[in-house]
Amino acid sequence: MRVVSLVPSLTEALAASLPGVLVGVTGWCTHPPGLDVTRIGGTKNPSVERILALAPDLVIANEEENRAPDLDALRAAGTEVLVTEVRTVPQAFRELERVLTACGARTRPGWLDEAEAAWTTLPEPSGRTTAVVPIWRRPWMVLGRDTFAGDVLARLGVHHRYADHPDRYPRVPLDELRAAAPDVVVLPDEPYRFTADDGPEAFPGLSCALVSGRHLTWYGPSLAEAPRVLAEALRAAHR
Structure with missing residues (x-):
């Protein structure tokens, strides 16, 4: 599986869960430090040509962080694009599972269980x-x-x-x-x-x-x- 990530959050999630699947990421993908893959530009100005040259099986994007014209250009060139939408914490967990599954994960990573537990066991706020x-x-x-x-x-x-x-x-x-x-x-x-x-x-x-x-x-x-x-x-x- 060859994946290009246009979303820093999801780059970190994929690198932590599926080492080796990432072949391209943005210049804003700073975690994990030292990730040695091709940089394809920014989240708002990725190089479509550089992405296509990597021959990815899948490009991971986000409806807020990435521009529709860039994603449309990738689709027009025959590249599959998965677009996430994350506006709440529960939605983040659902989308993370969707992305990891699409990229070949067969089991749920431990960090995702820990993260979900951290948010579902929060005490009720004492005030506002x-x-x-x-x-x-x-x-x-x-x-x-x-x-x-x-x-x-x-x-x-x-x-x-x-x-x-x-x-x-x-x-x-x-x-x-x-x-x-x-x-x-x-x-x-x-x-x-x-x-x-x-x-x-x-x-x-x-x-x-x-x-x-x-x-x-x-x-x-x-x-x-x-x-x-x-x-x-x-x-x-x-x-």
């Missing part, structure tokens, strides 16, 4: 924390409705202010974000790389939690430790 979750600046963009990261946070007792916005990733002026007065501003390190020196200074007087984008937005082996890691980061922001 309000949040604003920027994902970009210049212009400022935040989590809106119907997102995987939003569902992750909700299961940890964090309600983000724009969960009911008509857009999934609305652009919101900084003054409005500040005026929302959330309990915490959650700043992931991807897609925009917020750091201690790049992000918190925009929200004076508000608690800020710097979190791993891999734990907030990826659906793969990182799901096993995500509840603990994210909860620790959120608690630290309130100290």
Whole structure:
């Protein structure tokens, strides 16, 4: 089986479960470190020609991370493309099983059992924390409705202010974000790389939690430790 993955989360899942099936991945596929396969460009600008040259049996994509024209071009060239949709934690587990099965897995990997257990045994949140979750600046963009990261946070007792916005990733002026007065501003390190020196200074007087984008937005082996890691980061922001 020869597989090209256009989704960093699924690259990690496949590498952990089916060593050797991946022949091509994007430049954003950073886990596992040192993965030695062909890089075919970015998630939004993959080289169709480079992918076709690898003669994959299957290309793994995602309806949000990858562009339809690129996937259509691969199909037109006779390549099979599996497109995932992941907007909730339970949906992530279903799609992970679908991808692994399509790529030749005969048994369920142990990390997937551990990850599902980590989320199904979460204690009921003791209260509700309000949040604003920027994902970009210049212009400022935040989590809106119907997102995987939003569902992750909700299961940890964090309600983000724009969960009911008509857009999934609305652009919101900084003054409005500040005026929302959330309990915490959650700043992931991807897609925009917020750091201690790049992000918190925009929200004076508000608690800020710097979190791993891999734990907030990826659906793969990182799901096993995500509840603990994210909860620790959120608690630290309130100290």
